Amino acid sequence: MSEHLFGGNDAPNQDSGDEVKKDFKGLLGSIRKFLSDLLEIRTNTDAVATKESIIADIPFKGHTSWILICSIFIASIGLNANSTAVVIGAMLISPLMGPILGMGLSLAINDIDTLRRSIKNFAVMVVLSVITAFLFFYLFPLRDESSELLARTKPDIRDVLIAFFGGLALVIARAKKGTIASVIFGVAIATALMPPLCTVGFGLAIGKPWYAAGAMYLFTINTIFIGLATFLVIKFLRFPMVRYANSQRRRFIARVASITGILVMIPAGFTFYQVFQESLFKKQAQEFLKETIEVYQFNASGRYVDNLTKIQYVDDGTPLIELVCMGDELIPENIINTWRVQKNEYSRLKDAEFRILQGGKDDSEEKFNYVSELYEKNKAELLNKDEQIRLLEEEVANLTKNAGKQIPFRNISAEAKANYENVAGLGFSYQMQTDFNKLDTVPVFEVKWKDGIRGDQKETDAKKMAAWLKLRLQDTTLVVKEVE
Template identity: 70%
Template sequence: MSEKAEENKGIAPDEEPIESREEVKRDFKGLLESTKVFLHDLLDIRPNTDQEATKEAIIADIPFKGHTSWILICSIFIASIGLNANSTAVVIGAMLISPLMGPILGVGLSLAINDIDTLRRSLKNFAVMVVLSVLTAYLFFAVFPLRDESSELLARTAPDIRDVLIAFFGGLALVIARAKRGTIASVIFGVAIATALMPPLCTVGFGIAIGNFEYAMGAMYLFTINTIFIALATFLIIKLLRFPMVRYANSQKRRRTARIASIIAILVMIPAGYTFYNVFQESRFKKQANDFISEKIMPYQFSKGGRFLKDFSTIEYNDGKDSSIELVFMGNETIPENIIDTWNAQKEEFSKLTQCDLRIIQGSNSAEVDQFKYVNELYESQKNQLLGKDDKIKLLESELSRLQKLAANQIPFAEISAEARANYENLLTLSYSQTITTDFNTLDTIPVFEVKWKPEVAQEQKQKDAVKLTDWLKLRLKDNKIQLKEVTMATTESTE
């Protein structure tokens, strides 16, 4: 018997040899080391970083004078025209030639390396660029005769969590591309498009020009988000790559400069974190609101003619205070109160909606909603999604039929009252309302006119005039369901 056999003679059949376990451990450890080396070679950007060239390139893009100022003005005009014409391609072209990114990278670089002089120049040039951009956009929209609120403009008035992430990761990509030996120009162009610094400034000018400061504030908020997170990404990458700190001959000045740079960096990070938190909370609120609408509201079935207009319903966050969901319904059929109560109860199932106010705007007779406006907007919102002429014709026929039904229910009361006053001299007052009745199977709307006759008129004459007035109203309005109700003086006094 061999020596190996002798050694293994006393080992149970299901017991693994010690040497075998050791080999597995060595193989596993070797695999981890190989993976670590692979990932390090794959993701490490330090060996291929040219620190001096990167620093020089960023500092060279900070100055704002001469050619740069005219390039900025031209890019602002191009972006404004593109936003006004709702042309995405033109807006992208303006982003590519905009020089706004230079001072922002300068702020991030100077904070990371304690270069207070570069920080001062970056902030000064950045402020001049912003003011010039907003002023140029304002002058364009103030003078230009066409100032429609296009979708490209409105898209820059309400930032959300995606804008924060785009700005941060766009800033990371930009600085990494800048730091590489042989700068990757395509990445720089891509970041210029993705982060979209120019369009929000144009939208600020547009909001000021039309007097809508809510648009201007929303767009400036988006621009501020982009600026802060691009600068923050620059700061982090420069720190990660361990760029050398600026040396000062005076040790006291060096410490003071480092302290100032650190304070400014913290001041930049605090609003960045606060902004991210707020936008994240708003994003969660809107997601739950949309889930609530999809799961609880949209499945509701109308028995006749009603329609839920999701595109025209609004979700307002307002920093968590006085948040609201406004739902718009169109048609003659009203939503029963018990259904609305059920929706309010179901709203509590969503954690972010517990303090939210649910508002229901409904019915063709509601003073809060213009049915003709919504029919027109419904077509305008859907026409670009139609595939061909047949789809357009079907949609137009459907909405025209609905519009005709709505028009049939509209009473030209001013004209009717004037004609009635001219034809019936005994008429003192005339009022109109619609009464909703039900036999508990269907709902019906009855037009009701209330009349008050002059007190000196005999009762027999009142009855004759009432019959004639009723027949005339039915004929004039082409509605046999019209009812006439007399309001007596006694009723009026008791009401008062």
């Protein structure tokens, strides 16, 4: 009976288990087929047409040279005017992408002749672009360091990723039967090859070679990673290799192409590693600031100026985290030491120098000069002119508030009490006044007179006090008012 009760269900359970396994395998097969159909690009690739179109875009002469010159001028004007729309237009018409794709293609298919032509045309394009941009900025009277220009002087990890994935999208679009033009235009905008070259010319024209070096570094990053993406996609799509009649020549060219490809990948990998390390450092630095200075509560007139924060990564030296606080209230040294201990808890911030610049011990003029100096050094970090104006207005207002404290009010009140027996109280403040044409900050003394004083006596004493205070404080804008 036991056998019957417990053994009779074995066959149905086994059948149901087999059915579940079969259904699961069928589901996996369906998912695999769906993904294969979704992501497969080899079957819809036209290798011959793609190769011909890329090679056709390599030559640089005649119409192409004039298009490049026009695009450089347009980009330079857009960068100078801080106009994003104009810069985008210049990127759309720039022919710089052709030789870069040619270099990636030729390395992938061992075409040494195409590689030679691509390198030659690319070098001529770069030199002509820099010279044209240099002449424009050198001769043009307006040479403001706009945010569009300064944004091209400090590449980071995002520029690497944009160049690489932009290059992937471009080559995939070019390889498809019936090229997707919108992708080509989008990649031209995203990878931004033209603006860095214009910024190189700008840096040389104004005598700031470090601007030119940063911009050329960004352009090099874009070039290397677009070429690397082209190489990888062409290899993945299995484009046919160029055949040579001489087997010895074929092997030699294959070795040259392979060595060149490896040499390109080495700086690409090194660059990616460097900017990735810098990105991780800045990320931890931002987290550290959120846990310290950004949650610190000032009790009086102190203020953390976040726009002037400097986070500087140095690969072989000492990184720097520098904060700026304005106002008379100083952050206590024990709190700063606590923050230094917290900094060392971050793996990438241990060796970084942590510095806090506080303005409480300076007079107003020195503070203003210091803020101006910091602003000039750090304005590349500001987003636009509106942000610059807002920052300066806040600092001027803060300095005005501090300047009010420099009036020797204790001495003035004692002298007023000794000289004017009818005065019952005296107050002082700065007031903002405007006639809707200009805005002024006016020092105002408020006088409370003793009860029972005649009106003409008050008026006479008020005039004498105003004349005395203007002479005493050397300020003709000073105002004396009566308060009840």
